Amino acid sequence: GAVVSQHPSRVICKSGTSVKIECRSLDFQATTMFWYRQFPKQSLMLMATSNEGSKATYEQGVEKDKFLINHASLTLSTLTVTSAHPEDSSFYICSARETATVFSYEQYFGPGTRLTVT
């Protein structure tokens, strides 16, 4: 149980286009999902916290107009990179926290999406 999927696993797009990445909790409900960015050989950097039915909370320095997050249901959050540029190329990882208990601390991670902007 507790599986999180991401789609696509890798995507190549041209500079100036937009790309949508989906994060799904397959066998549990997730009120809260998190989006991370990971550069090569570096740690995970939290970009934003996605809450079902409300606006996402962005970390300092993350452009909310560039990285649009929508958490429309208890099993799906999407990250859209708008007007992508080569510097947006990175590995994007989502995680989900199970809704079942308010005191749940476990986060389940998706397999990640590699974005390359040419």
Added chain:
Amino acid sequence: AQTVTQSQPEMSVQEAETVTLSCTYDTSENNYYLFWYKQPPSRQMILVIRQEAYKQQNATENRFSVNFQKAAKSFSLKISDSQLGDTAMYFCAFMKHANTGANNLFFGTGTRLTVIP
């Protein structure tokens, strides 16, 4: 703010031997959780072990155990009988305890572990 420090960027260990990865953290919180995550070449994050700060007993999961020193704010991971499949990046992470809302993870910079056959 919470910070997590991993002072060993890279480590190696002979197969079947034991290795310890270091982690220190800084926080003013009293209730929190600590985690070790493994990220193999596939990039999938895998939870290795977790520790609740209010528990004095060190967590153990098969070959993985921790040495949690709350006063020193230290949380090291010991891997016994190292296996080739343990080769991966290991991240130490901190999470505040919160009754409600989103409690996110703060990650260290990671330690790349290589198990040598």
